[in-house]
Amino acid sequence: MGGNELEYIHNAFDSNWISQYGSNIDEFEKNLENYLGNNSFVTALSSGTAAIHLALRLLNVEECDFVICQSFTFVASANPILYLKAVPVFVDSESQTWNLCPNALEDAIKYCIQQGKKPKAIIAVSLYGMPFMAEEILQISKKYEIPIVEDSAEALGSQYKGQPCGTFGDLSVISFNGNKIITTGGGGILISRNPHFKSRAFILATQAKDKAEFYSHSELGYNYRMDNIAAGIGRGQMETLDEKIKQKRKNHDFYQELVKNSENIELFSAPNNDFFSNYWLNTVILKNELSKEKLREIFTQNDIETRYLWKPMHLQPLYKKCKFFGNNLSGTLFDTGLCLPSGTNLTNDYISRISEVLENEIH
Structure with a gap:
């Protein structure tokens, strides 16, 4: 701690908004959108793991789909693949950044295609805060038309050629777990390139409630939204x-x-x-x-x-x-x-x- 976290927490109590709605959440998302730039749309969630899970949902990953994932990472990068009953395919690191090896990645893609099914997503991690080889990985992504889920859980503030980590993927993730460079006690964000993904992520993160005068649900949702107190901590942390x-x-x-x-x-x-x-x-x-x-x-x-x-x-x-x-x-x-x-x-x-x-x- 060290910023104005308590001030923002008191604001949540004073306004009586202590759950998953309130001005701290809105302002925290705006803070991060301004910090990241590059047409970023931020959805504040309960964890980085939840953000990866929603990213795969937004990319329509389903049972038996292949999802390529960097092997050298924390288990939270990979577990959401199993949440959706999809099939993880792991790729080794290269020696310079310890992140996704472009050559091994292309081998994995070719294998999946030979099995009759192109991967639905590539999860690329910026390990220990080190950016992955963005140019090479994005080139492969474009070549095979496979979207990137950028796991920058550990990389807030890192950059590749002046562009912030968290802005390279079709969908990107940053974590605010207690051990990260800034924290909300627990939490994370999903970063998208368009407002449609942001609105869809919000719906899925709040139990996928239909627009009705009563509680109606037509699809599976989750209780993944960040709460207003945690977001208040995040606002104070952003200042430092x-x-x-x-x-x-x-x-x-x-x-x-x-x-x-x-x-x-x-x-x-x-x-x-x-x-x-x-x-x-x-x-x-x-x-x-x-x-x-x-x-x-x-x-x-x-x-x-x-x-x-x-x-x-x-x-x-x-x-x-x-x-x-x-x-x-x-x-x-x-x-x-x-x-x-x-x-x-x-x-x-x-x-x-x-x-x-x-x-x-x-x-």
Whole structure:
């Protein structure tokens, strides 16, 4: 926290709008539409997962349809495919951004077409805040006429060639879970390119009520709308977003300077100036005799939390029977990677403690 969150929450109480309607929701959506630009239409929802689910509904994904999904991601990217009883097809990462590999993506599309069914959607993730290879992926999307669901859950404030993440997909998603760069306590948004999708998303997110004087329902809807209190938190958080991005990137600069001459630790960084990452999480790949288990244990002994990278979907028990295309680079990253402390509240004292631990393992 740190902005005017309480002021907006009090406004919700004073107006007696504390449910899924109210001015905070409207204003929060406008804040985000102005921030993202690029003809963005925002629908505030209860989670990023709900946003992916609605995106697939809006693209008419149905039972037995193929949906291609990046394997190296959190499970919330993939689970909505199963909600709709569709068939996930997982694609490996490329080495520069750790996101969707264009070559493996095209292989997966060709496989699906050979099975007699073109994929209904491609879920492309901007992992850990790093933009995916937008030009290459969008070119493939256009070539095969398959829409992109852009999962920028972790990438608010990131950009590719000056264009904000969240504005590349036919439909895009950003999360405001408690661990994201800004939070609403829980929540997310669905970003569309036209007002029709926004109005349809609102209907589906509010139980798909028909226009009638009584409760009438002609299609399946969900209780997915963000509430007015959560949106008030979001309005306050938006006021500090730019500062939080600066702090996240400052954290990255700290790690970059610390490990720049290391033979054992490689910091994951943007491949070139086309990619502007918010560095939501700072991650490292460990080499030689230094393992992720060993370094994590050293940090734990010093009361410093670290976490493993996401375990790829094609290695998850839930998805072990699904098709996977690629060379298992994502599996190698999982085997050798670690997430380091990256909060916007890292003080000089915390940084000194982290430095002391890492400096002993750098060479």
